[in-house]
Amino acid sequence: MRAVQVPEPEGDFEVVEVDVPEPGPEEVRVSVDACGVCHSDAFLKEGQWPGVEYPRTPGHEVVGHVDAVGERVETFEAGDRVGVGWHGGHCFTCEPCRRGDFIACENGDVTGFDHDGGYAEYLTAPQETLARVPDDLDATAAAPLLCAGVTTFNSLRNSEAEPGDLVAVQGVGGLGHLGVQYASAFGFETVAVSRGTEKRDLAFDLGADHYVDSEAEDPAEALTELGGASVVLATAPHVDAMESVVGGLGVEGTLLTVGVPGEPLSVPVQPLVTSRQSVAGWPSGDARDSQDTLEFSSLRDVASMVETYSLEEADAAYESMMNSEARFRAVIEP
Numbered sequence: 463m464r465a466v467q468v469p470e471p472e473g474d475f476e477v478v479e480v481d482v483p484e485p486g487p488e489e490v491r492v493s494v495d496a497c498g499v500c501h502s503d504a505f506l507k508e509g510q511w512p513g514v515e516y517p518r519t520p521g522h523e524v525v526g527h528v529d530a531v532g533e534r535v536e537t538f539e540a541g542d543r544v545g546v547g548w549h550g551g552h553c554f555t556c557e558p559c560r561r562g563d564f565i566a567c568e569n570g571d572v573t574g575f576d577h578d579g580g581y582a583e584y585l586t587a588p589q590e591t592l593a594r595v596p597d598d599l600d601a602t603a604a605a606p607l608l609c610a611g612v613t614t615f616n617s618l619r620n621s622e623a624e625p626g627d628l629v630a631v632q633g634v635g636g637l638g639h640l641g642v643q644y645a646s647a648f649g650f651e652t653v654a655v656s657r658g659t660e661k662r663d664l665a666f667d668l669g670a671d672h673y674v675d676s677e678a679e680d681p682a683e684a685l686t687e688l689g690g691a692s693v694v695l696a697t698a699p700h701v702d703a704m705e706s707v708v709g710g711l712g713v714e715g716t717l718l719t720v721g722v723p724g725e726p727l728s729v730p731v732q733p734l735v736t737s738r739q740s741v742a743g744w745p746s747g748d749a750r751d752s753q754d755t756l757e758f759s760s761l762r763d764v765a766s767m768v769e770t771y772s773l774e775e776a777d778a779a780y781e782s783m784m785n786s787e788a789r790f791r792a793v794i795e796p
């Protein structure tokens with residue numbers, strides 16, 4: 463089969479011919495229909511993730527169908543439509559796993575880091591990492607829901623925000639354009655915060671009630687004028703952008719970050735104390751969270767906007783994502 467590999471840390475993508483992988487006893491083999499390109503793939507490509515053995519095939523936004531199953535797999539069979547996300551397996555025995563908190567597993571695997579991911583015609587995945595994909599979802603449009611989607615869906619649904627609360631989504635890109643749709647569908651008074659006016663009309667189309675151009679006005683002041691945000695979901699991996707919205711939190715407001723900048727975040731502590739505010743983060747979710755995301759997206763017509771690439775164009779897909787040029791998620795169709 464054809465697969466894209468990162469040969470070594472900071473190496474260029476290479477398209478290689480490798481053997482089709484055989485599933486282990488509790489694994490399935492997935493024939494990949496589409497795989498999204500995520501900003502976190504940069505950790506692999508730039509050699510910033512501990513413990514990775516190279517060469518490695520990236521990709522953790524996979525939609526495909528089951529091609530073969532291991533001898534102890536009973537709940538999936540050939541032909542089933544499935545998705546594979548960031549969460550690449552858990553041990554079932556550590557303390558978080560014993561409490562069912564699989565995403566916090568101390569020995570967990572990450573798809574495309576600890577084993578090969580979806581920039582390939584096939585991958586194998588532990589059965590506990592598979593989400594079922596509703597029939598009506600297009601594979602290419604659904605692929606980003608396995609990371610960008612579940613991350614925004616799951617962080618917002620687990621936040622303290624309630625219907626009617628003011629919720630801002632900072633950044634209208636790969637994650638943010640989904641975050642705006644989920645925030646709106648959850649019944650929040652939804653604010654999209656982005657630089658410039660380019661994404662204004664789109665933000666309203668996606669369900670935003672307000673748009674804040676962070677170049678034309680101070681986003682913290684704008685959010686305060688709207689009453690103060692219960693949650694600001696920070697999706698862009700930029701410290702400056704995150705710091706610029708903290709002052710727009712209301713009482714008990716939370717800066718909830720799912721974007722991961724390389725530098726530390728600096729925030730004033732006094733408002734955290736006087737207004738009981740918090741700064742928090744959220745990972746993605748486990749397979750059932752991914753399936754919830756897919757089912758909700760089907761129910762409420764939440765979809766990602768994608769541009770598509772072949773395996774051979776993985777470089778271009780990656781560059782488009784890294785330069786924030788992708789509108790709004792780059793997806794590889796092997």
Ligand SMILES: [Zn+2]
Nearest residue numbers: 500502609610
């Ligand atoms: Zn991701």
Ligand SMILES: [Zn+2]
Nearest residue numbers: 553556559567
């Ligand atoms: Zn565990």
